[in-house]
Amino acid sequence: MTDRAKIKDIARRAGVSTATVSRALSDSSLVAEATRERIRDAARTLDYRPNVAARNLRMQRSMSVLLVVRDVCNPFYLDIFKGVEAAARAAGYSVLMGNTENDPDRAREYFDMLRDGHADGMILMTGMLPQDYEQILGGSKARPIVVALELIESSDLPNVHIDNRAAAYRAVKHLIDLGHQRIAHISGPMPEFMSSRRREGYLAAMADAGLPVPAAYDLTGDYSLRTGRELCRQLFSYRDRPTALFLANDEMAFGAINELRQLGFTVPDDVSVVGFDDIFLSEAFYPPLTTVSQPREEIGRRAMEMLLALLGGNDAAPSSVELPTCLKVRASTGPVPGR
């Protein structure tokens, strides 16, 4: 860790030039088998490890990628981390964590890191481009950037995502099929892509079933436990209470269920609740949450694989991947009361 043997040392020890060492160590075919063995031995006994800074400078690449999320504390990302990390590792890349906390300035820092050569590519899960990058990235292909989970409307960056609208539709349809007619929705933060799509799915399902959506049933939250609770309380202070709730994520669903319990309602006997994401503990929760499950680890893996393809100059790589979701029907939904 301190004295680091360098390529020169090996060269001397093996009685060859540094060039040959470099070639031998990278399995170049133009090194005699005998020499190669000698060099390997020398490297082993000197416990040689190539200096990555030097290699990076010379090769003009860093072998790291940036994984940028809105909020590292969101448990939703865990499996995605895993998928990304696994795919990256398999290809010899390291993963740098980026956390924007929804701050565009912080997002810009990560784009700058890309320019600095700090990372070779980036997986973006923030749904936004910093102002000054919008034009730069807007129309161009082959930027080493993959967007995951979200979609950035102003760009045609390669992306991997799910059909939020269809999945939400399906979730609401499930409630409708159970006989529910008064179904309320609490969405994510509102001018955002993911929240909008999920809400669209809700509205479409309601419309297709000929069910009304009073303004009071169409609420805007922010994916937090807190708004799940508060908006649920608000919802149940009206005369025309809903019999079912569709929340744009599980965390809000947990908040809502908590609040309902506090208000004296039973889930699902009095009120059915559907979430979205199927995060850790959604199944262990009481009652086990009916929710939309998405292949998070695969989203991570695919995103990283697309990025690797981009970095490898593979143009044949698909520029947009849509992964399937699955409605997990569990115990938080049931038939409409009084039927």
Added chain:
Amino acid sequence: MTDRAKIKDIARRAGVSTATVSRALSDSSLVAEATRERIRDAARTLDYRPNVAARNLRMQRSMSVLLVVRDVCNPFYLDIFKGVEAAARAAGYSVLMGNTENDPDRAREYFDMLRDGHADGMILMTGMLPQDYEQILGGSKARPIVVALELIESSDLPNVHIDNRAAAYRAVKHLIDLGHQRIAHISGPMPEFMSSRRREGYLAAMADAGLPVPAAYDLTGDYSLRTGRELCRQLFSYRDRPTALFLANDEMAFGAINELRQLGFTVPDDVSVVGFDDIFLSEAFYPPLTTVSQPREEIGRRAMEMLLALLGGNDAAPSSVELPTCLKVRASTGPVPGR
């Protein structure tokens, strides 16, 4: 992102040498104000960003640190990530994610990355040293490594942790104070530091209260929901059922509560349950879980700060920090039934 202005370009444009540019850009005091301005302008108009690979090579440091955990998918780490990331960012460092999946070989890879110069330091939350590093790191101070959460017995590496034993003692004491006498424990994987300490706390509290711990009450799990469920089921198949459970982490506690519900027991009326960690959702769970809360974000922050001190050659830095925990008494614990 493609054409990258270099220091030479600025030098030419500002009519100075590259050395002066370098100095000006790093706010060296020995540059005339006028020159500095000229250089700054040039850098701005050329949209210059220093190449980190070159800088790293020259400076022999990478400005990144490695954060190595047992399992990225564990929600427990989330706030720690945040603390580490924030402290690192504040100091201009990036954080590389390392995931060992409890595999010593993978752990070794990360140690190698340190030698490679891939990272300048490392925060280790795996509780183990790869075989071949044990001697190397064993006795030495001032290695750029900080151990968090765990303690590595064979070394005196700087560390930040909590008093697992005392916290567990306190949790079990809480149950005893409620009148419970038949208290069982499900520990984490067993020859491990953290699990052992928590179990010791349990055993000590029981011993101090003169309560017996039949072998059947002293179970070994693995921190997973699944073992929480299974061992709980096993526990309640005995004649002498416990009236309270102390689980070594929240996840197992959730599993146990689930199982109890399935077996027809009510928490806390029939059985009280205490967890450990106070992870995301422990409060939103039903019933809200009584558990030991540890300052996770601070653990991350402190660990990073210690690492920065080490990297800065600050010998005055404390080599061991113990952070306080807090027993959160919530609704999963209550008086012993029939009292």
Added chain:
DNA sequence: ATGAAAGCGCTAACAG
């Protein structure tokens, strides 16, 4: 199949 030499882009003596 191997070696000599150039150079990736930057910083830091050293010399003025």
Added chain:
DNA sequence: CTGTTAGCGCTTTCAT
């Protein structure tokens, strides 16, 4: 205050 110069450790022409 500023310029010249010498590398950091590696890979890769270009010769041989």
